[in-house]
Amino acid sequence: MIKNYQKLAIVGEVGSGKTQLIRTISDISPFETDVQSSVDIGKEFTTVGIDYGRLMLDSDMALGLYGLPGQKRYAFLWDMVNQGLWGLLILVKHGTGFNAEMFESILGHFRSPQSYTPILVGISHCEQATPQSLDAMISAIEHSLCSHAIVAPIIPIDPRDIESSLILLELFDSLNSASQEATPDESV
Amino acid sequence: MKRVGYTSKLNIDLSDTSYSSEILKIVNNSRKKNKSLGITGVILFSGVTIFQFLEGNAEEIAKLIHKISRDPRHRDFSIVLNCKGDECLFPDWSMRLVSAGTAFQKEVINKIHQHCDITFDLTSTLTIKSPSHSDYSKNPTAERASPKKQIPPKNYQHTIKSSAFQLKAWPRSTQVELTRDITRLCSALSTGPKTLDNLRANAYFSNEATLLKNITLLDNLKLLTYASQAIMNVHTKPIANHQNKDEGMKSRFSQALKRFVGSVKMNA
Ligand SMILES: Nc1nc2c(ncn2[C@@H]2O[C@H](COP(=O)(O)OP(=O)(O)OP(=O)(O)O)[C@@H](O)[C@H]2O)c(=O)[nH]1
Ligand SMILES: Cc1cc2nc3c(=O)[nH]c(=O)nc-3n(C[C@H](O)[C@H](O)[C@H](O)COP(=O)(O)O)c2cc1C
Ligand SMILES: [Mg+2]
Numbered sequence: 001m002i003k004n005y006q007k008l009a010i011v012g013e014v015g016s017g018k019t020q021l022i023r024t025i026s027d028i029s030p031f032e033t034d035v036q037s038s039v040d041i042g043k044e045f046t047t048v049g050i051d052y053g054r055l056m057l058d059s060d061m062a063l064g065l066y067g068l069p070g071q072k073r074y075a076f077l078w079d080m081v082n083q084g085l086w087g088l089l090i091l092v093k094h095g096t097g098f099n100a101e102m103f104e105s106i107l108g109h110f111r112s113p114q115s116y117t118p119i120l121v122g123i124s125h126c127e128q129a130t131p132q133s134l135d136a137m138i139s140a141i142e143h144s145l146c147s148h149a150i151v152a153p154i155i156p157i158d159p160r161d162i163e164s165s166l167i168l169l170e171l172f173d174s175l176n177s178a179s180q181e182a183t184p185d186e187s188v
Numbered sequence: 189m190k191r192v193g194y195t196s197k198l199n200i201d202l203s204d205t206s207y208s209s210e211i212l213k214i215v216n217n218s219r220k221k222n223k224s225l226g227i228t229g230v231i232l233f234s235g236v237t238i239f240q241f242l243e244g245n246a247e248e249i250a251k252l253i254h255k256i257s258r259d260p261r262h263r264d265f266s267i268v269l270n271c272k273g274d275e276c277l278f279p280d281w282s283m284r285l286v287s288a289g290t291a292f293q294k295e296v297i298n299k300i301h302q303h304c305d306i307t308f309d310l311t312s313t314l315t316i317k318s319p320s321h322s323d324y325s326k327n328p329t330a331e332r333a334s335p336k337k338q339i340p341p342k343n344y345q346h347t348i349k350s351s352a353f354q355l356k357a358w359p360r361s362t363q364v365e366l367t368r369d370i371t372r373l374c375s376a377l378s379t380g381p382k383t384l385d386n387l388r389a390n391a392y393f394s395n396e397a398t399l400l401k402n403i404t405l406l407d408n409l410k411l412l413t414y415a416s417q418a419i420m421n422v423h424t425k426p427i428a429n430h431q432n433k434d435e436g437m438k439s440r441f442s443q444a445l446k447r448f449v450g451s452v453k454m455n456a
Contacts, residue, residue: 139254147270151378178375
């Protein structure tokens, strides 16, 4: 029985590495996945177009991984997982031009003043990128974040790489710890 | 068609005779560059206060805004407008200089008001007092941002010790390695303004010297805003996620995750 379950939403454009990342993270799980329920839960989501995987952290603790397409017309899928998220990872693919409109519609949908969800932006397909082109892409992303008053880390990631995936989990852990410490009535 | 507007304050001494030539230099250079990028817009000056409105291709605008926001010739940069439109509002002006207090300025502002769904209060731009050089000394952060004056470390420490600050943007991986310390510091500073005491209270930072070093690093990269200028962020300050009633559950989850990451790294 899983008693402690957190959810990570991974949203991104076609080919940005959602499926790959979910596979990489699920595969390093040290605990036996409860095959029966995983398949059941998985089926429920895959039939509607959500990638599903999970990382077992203990016999009763797991991180659910939900891969969601980035186009706004799939917002109904976003709503299926957008409740008490542990984190939102937005994957953008380097080299195809930054789609600011898609990116900002994701930001607008997932982050409101009422719901604080830790956000992280991962740039995939960038192992061949020059520092200049990476910088230009980060600038565009920073601008979109800034215009939504969101401060979030933007990191290059390789969804095929275990270490890269671990860094991502550590960052989300750090963002979550910080948000728990932030008290709403903190006066300046 | 993307439309973006921001306000900022010029780091130009108003008593300086080169004041207007500096402004003209900025505007003339902008005109040339904007023309080649297909960007148009207006820039309003009132003393040291600026409101600039830019419109054009989204990607080009994003790149330019990023460049402008890091220009050391001004400070207190804050985006106040960001929307889309079907047509150019100022198709003929690659960057038109508009002076404060004129009927023309009213016209320009009204036009922007009509076409952009803006929720910010433009009256501050409309009713700015006449320029006064004491502007500088009144603003405690002006010195910090001014490229002309190098602040000795002692003064600087005084600033971080006496005010709350927060993160404007995360450092880029191309600038700084995201060590565990930097990651924790940035995480803490991205949830709202913090004082040095707030940070110390979080037991994370065992080493005061490292903490100060990292704050200095972030400040040198111009990634910190001080609470007095964090007006934009006051309204949008994230509210901690209290939906999850069981905080203990989250902290057990965090511990399990750390153990897990540690064990995978060890086996690698
Ligand atoms: N070289 C390289 N390949 C990557 C990277 N990330 C993902 N890929 C590969 O790109 C391909 C597409 O990745 P997927 O994970 O299927 O992408 P997706 O986001 O699930 O795409 P859709 O399901 O079509 O929306 C796969 O072959 C991945 O292995 C990366 O950072 N570098
Ligand atoms: C208040 C202000 C407004 C500016 N507006 C523009 C502008 O509209 N277009 C532009 O190209 N540069 C503008 N700049 C200058 C940019 O910050 C930057 O210096 C310039 O684009 C140099 O580009 P380069 O590094 O490609 O030479 C502005 C600078 C300031 C201080
Ligand atoms: Mg896929």
